[in-house]
Amino acid sequence: MTYQSPLGLLFAAILAVGGVFAVPVMAQNGPLRIEIKEGVIEPLPFAVPDFIAENGGAGTFARDIARVIASDLAGTGLFREIPASAHISGVSGFDAPVAYADWKAINTQALITGAVSASGDRIVVKFRLYDIFSGQQMGEGLQFAGTPQSWRRMAHKVADAVYSRITGEGGYFDSRVVYVAESGPKNERAKRLAVMDYDGANVQFLTDSRSIVLAPRFSPTGDRILYTSYQSGFPKIYLMDVASVQSRALGDQPGTMTFAPRFAPNGRTVVFSLEQGGNSDLYTVDTVSGALGRLTNAPSIETAPDYSPDGAQITFESDRSGTQQIYVMGAGGGEPRRISNGPGRYSTPVWSPRGDLIAFTKQHQGRFHIGVMRVDGSEERLLTSSFLDEGPTWSPNGRVIMFSRETAGASGQTSLYSVDITGRNLRPVPIQGAASDPSWSPLLP
Amino acid sequence: MSYAMKAALLIAALGLSACNNPDRFGAGGAGGAGGAGGIDSQNLGGTNDPRSVAYFQQTLGDRVFFGNDQSTLSDEARQTLTGQAQWLQTNTDYALIVEGHADEQGTRQYNLALGARRASAAQNFLMSQGVSESRIRTVSYGKERPVEVCSTEDCYSRNRRAVTVLSVGAGS
Numbered sequence: 001m002t003y004q005s006p007l008g009l010l011f012a013a014i015l016a017v018g019g020v021f022a023v024p025v026m027a028q029n030g031p032l033r034i035e036i037k038e039g040v041i042e043p044l045p046f047a048v049p050d051f052i053a054e055n056g057g058a059g060t061f062a063r064d065i066a067r068v069i070a071s072d073l074a075g076t077g078l079f080r081e082i083p084a085s086a087h088i089s090g091v092s093g094f095d096a097p098v099a100y101a102d103w104k105a106i107n108t109q110a111l112i113t114g115a116v117s118a119s120g121d122r123i124v125v126k127f128r129l130y131d132i133f134s135g136q137q138m139g140e141g142l143q144f145a146g147t148p149q150s151w152r153r154m155a156h157k158v159a160d161a162v163y164s165r166i167t168g169e170g171g172y173f174d175s176r177v178v179y180v181a182e183s184g185p186k187n188e189r190a191k192r193l194a195v196m197d198y199d200g201a202n203v204q205f206l207t208d209s210r211s212i213v214l215a216p217r218f219s220p221t222g223d224r225i226l227y228t229s230y231q232s233g234f235p236k237i238y239l240m241d242v243a244s245v246q247s248r249a250l251g252d253q254p255g256t257m258t259f260a261p262r263f264a265p266n267g268r269t270v271v272f273s274l275e276q277g278g279n280s281d282l283y284t285v286d287t288v289s290g291a292l293g294r295l296t297n298a299p300s301i302e303t304a305p306d307y308s309p310d311g312a313q314i315t316f317e318s319d320r321s322g323t324q325q326i327y328v329m330g331a332g333g334g335e336p337r338r339i340s341n342g343p344g345r346y347s348t349p350v351w352s353p354r355g356d357l358i359a360f361t362k363q364h365q366g367r368f369h370i371g372v373m374r375v376d377g378s379e380e381r382l383l384t385s386s387f388l389d390e391g392p393t394w395s396p397n398g399r400v401i402m403f404s405r406e407t408a409g410a411s412g413q414t415s416l417y418s419v420d421i422t423g424r425n426l427r428p429v430p431i432q433g434a435a436s437d438p439s440w441s442p443l444l445p
Numbered sequence: 446m447s448y449a450m451k452a453a454l455l456i457a458a459l460g461l462s463a464c465n466n467p468d469r470f471g472a473g474g475a476g477g478a479g480g481a482g483g484i485d486s487q488n489l490g491g492t493n494d495p496r497s498v499a500y501f502q503q504t505l506g507d508r509v510f511f512g513n514d515q516s517t518l519s520d521e522a523r524q525t526l527t528g529q530a531q532w533l534q535t536n537t538d539y540a541l542i543v544e545g546h547a548d549e550q551g552t553r554q555y556n557l558a559l560g561a562r563r564a565s566a567a568q569n570f571l572m573s574q575g576v577s578e579s580r581i582r583t584v585s586y587g588k589e590r591p592v593e594v595c596s597t598e599d600c601y602s603r604n605r606r607a608v609t610v611l612s613v614g615a616g617s
Contacts, residue, residue, distance in 0.1 A: 186594040212589055214553060235557060257561055257585055260554040273558065275585070276564025278516075280558040301558040317555065323514075324555055334542050347552040361552050387596070390552045405548070408596035439555065 041424070044166070046073060046110040047103065049091045049124070050084070057118035061151050065116060065125060068155035071199065073162065076400075077425030082108055094126065103132045110138075112162055122146055125154045127163050139165045152201055156200040160443070172395040173198060176441045177402065178216040178225050178340035181205065182414055182434035193227060195242070198395070198440065200430040206245055215391070215437045219263045222441040226250070226261040226270060235263045237272055239287060240372070251292065253286035260303045264331070265311040271295070273303040282333075283314060295333035304348045307331065308375075309356060315339075315349040315358055326360055328375065331409065339377030348391055351375075354398040361390040361403075370403050371423055383423040387412075391436070396443045402429065405434040496524040498611055501532055509567060511605040513550070516562035518570055526567060529609055530574030541576075543567045545585040546592075546609045548601035553587060560585030 053062040074335040075086040088102040094115035114127035126143040144154045160171025181194040191211035211231040225240045238245040261272035282295040300320035324345040329336035340346035344364030362369040368389040373380040388406040406414040414428040414436040490497025509522035545564030547556035564583035593600035
């Protein structure tokens, strides 16, 4: 962002991740709550009064959109909403002057105002952001238009713009997550692919529950999904087109199991594990030509590969040292270097979209953790701890990690959680029913 | 085995093919969605009939167990598999699928690979005892289909398994 107010500068400084260390956050089972472990960050107070309904059809949108914006911002743990009951003055019109003194009196630092008009199959949402303490608008007003069905996306886009202006970083609210929806007991669990908004809304099922499905992964543009299915009776990789919900097998070799696929940043190459005769190695397949390439050739298990954002390197897990550890090698194969060095088993490495961190699952002394480390393995930090946490995925801006958490015992259930990369703000993603294996899309266009 | 019993087995097997899964006898712990669903073992002959599927499953034992994060066969496992191999040499009508499974202590993809190692270890031993490679397929279920659902070693030790599941059509 080119515009920098005193507010923006202050916040950008707070958000700089380098050197911020968090205590591991212990499991929470209670209601949603924002947990700020360090006194350094005081969530920034903001107000978002109901938007102005500019005509009759816009009434519910005007209120609901403001609520989604508030939920997005407060959900980051970086912002705190000042509720409407505390507001002194309302907003009488989108172009009416802002009563700075009234907002200042209740310690509002950021004020978001907006308006909605509806006509036929189209709604228009516009907003302005004000920096109350410096008494000025922050950035230009913006307007989004779309169908009434996409009202939540427009709310997310407003929240992304506010988040970006105040933090100086990209947003992540207008995004989707593909995951596995689960039902039934542990020994007979039914699994379906599903996709939802990042905040658990708008769930859509992509497969039925006849076949076990595992670990879906979005393409770099979010238009396709890789996953593993037992629909043939044996685990194999499939590629689904999101728009048509049509799938085809990918990289299938007779007598083998294929699993753990991920797209390269080019959106064309896929890296995956192929098992033959009990041994799993890493391969690539070209989604257009079907050409296979072999990357590793070792008697150990090589799996859970993921590309660096520039496509030049691959991180993966291998038990070649005797236990699962994380390695990095060139995208064409070659001698890998081990980067995980602490006690315990390390798995499911995922490269941050910023390129600087690798998120992973760690097992140590009977507990599972989600953690991050630098690409060279240094500065390891554990963000969570529970009976079973696994499978991290990055938000599009590299700020938040979503993962699966499963509880112990016969009635154990799996659900999705998110946590800030500082280890703060651990919270469940509100979804109906059990869920696992999330994969976060890029920001939607 | 009587003609009527064989016919019943074939009918059951034909019914199963609608389940999108290889034709097979018994759930092997991998039933339910994506699995075959149960066949009552009463259809499969008594456990005292040495040519029956029930005898193979229960008297000889259709499964072997593994140590934590291990895929090496114990002496007990070798003994069980030796019995399976001898039975298969006599009962040549059957093909088999060896299912590899893991307990829940591990990440999903790793457990898939580990289950494949276990299935392969059992397959290799059966082959070393004279069972033709063309009769055996393997599949890994990772940690997706535990038979026991508690979260203690007592259950884990029974979930870390390779199950030999019989199906019709040798060498198919």
